Amino acid sequence: MPDKLEGSLYDYPKYYDLVFGSDWKAEFDFLEECFAKHARGRVKRLFEPACGTGRLLMRFGRAGYEVAGNDLNAKAIDFCNARLRRHQLAESAEVGDMCDFRLKRKACAMFNTINSFRHLGTEAQAVAHLGCVAAGLRRGGIYVLGLHLTPTAGPPESDEESWAARRGQLSVLSRMWSIDLDRRRRRETVGMSFDVYTPTSTRQLLSTIDFRTYTARQMADLIAKVPALEAVATYDFAYDIDKPVSVDPETEDVVFILKKQ
Structure with a gap:
């Protein structure tokens, strides 16, 4: 019988990063394509709410972007900052709440790609999160938000x-x-x-x-509660920038591009 590990999967960032980090290249390329297609002006400052182990932050930092993020799990943040340090990047991740944060300098783009948004358990928290995103983005900046809808x-x-x-x-x-x-x-x-x-x-x-959980209608109603953000495009988890999708009652995997007005 295997030995039992105690605690949450988020308390084991080395294993979590291995399990969820293998598809980073597809997400990285897609995000860069979103920056070029949907954001206004050059994208250079990035912020990732619920950044976890920083599998994408580190790679964007190595590509020349100015990166930062937050996460509630201190072990994940320690892991993220250690990997940033190993690559001679600023240790810019901090323990923080994705529905209660303020940025000193506005970001050109933010992203949250693998369902972390759905950890927010109430409508009030979700609205607060999008409000923080809107406040933290420059005008014309984008938030790339990926999640599973309930069809x-x-x-x-x-x-x-x-x-x-x-x-x-x-x-x-x-x-x-x-x-x-x-x-x-x-x-x-x-x-x-x-x-x-x-x-x-x-x-x-x-x-x-x-x-x-979010149905297509519930997600649309949520976004409408934060008028500073407009859904300008939607994609699926194939991450094909040339094939935007329409969200309907059957949609499950979706990536929203929310633009700061």
């Missing part, structure tokens, strides 16, 4: 997925599955496991995550 039509997609990642002698097999979906309370409970393998040990981490 209200069409056949459901699979409620379980698994994938593996490896770096050197460390391997992690990850599995995610839906435990409960409460449409009335707008809450989805998701289970996630990490099976961690090294040459000398096998360990397992089991965790549950509560996400707020």
Whole structure:
């Protein structure tokens, strides 16, 4: 039997980064294409709310951008700043709340690509977050926000997925599955496991995550509550800048481009 790891998956940034970091290049390229297509003027300052381990921040920093981010998890922030330091970049990530932050210098663009937004459990928190984003962006700046919507039509997609990642002698097999979906309370409970393998040990981490749910209509209503931000384009997780998508009741994976007016 594997040894059990205690705590949240976010308390193990080394494993989290391995599991979620493999697709960074597709996101990086897509974000740069969004900056060029949708932002006004040259994009040079970036901010990532809920930046986690900084898998994208570090790479944008190496590409010459001025980067910063925040996250509630201190272990993730320590991991992020350590990787920035290793690449001779400023340790610009800090512990902070994505629905309660203020930037000293306005960002040209912000991004949040893998559902972290749905950790905000109430409408008030979500509105506060978008308000902070609007206040922190320069005029013509954009916020690239990716999340899973809850469809209200069409056949459901699979409620379980698994994938593996490896770096050197460390391997992690990850599995995610839906435990409960409460449409009335707008809450989805998701289970996630990490099976961690090294040459000398096998360990397992089991965790549950509560996400707020959004239908296409609910997301549109939310964005309308922050008039300073306008949805100017939408894409899916194929990250094809030449193929924007229309959001309808069957849409699940969506990336909103919100522009500061």
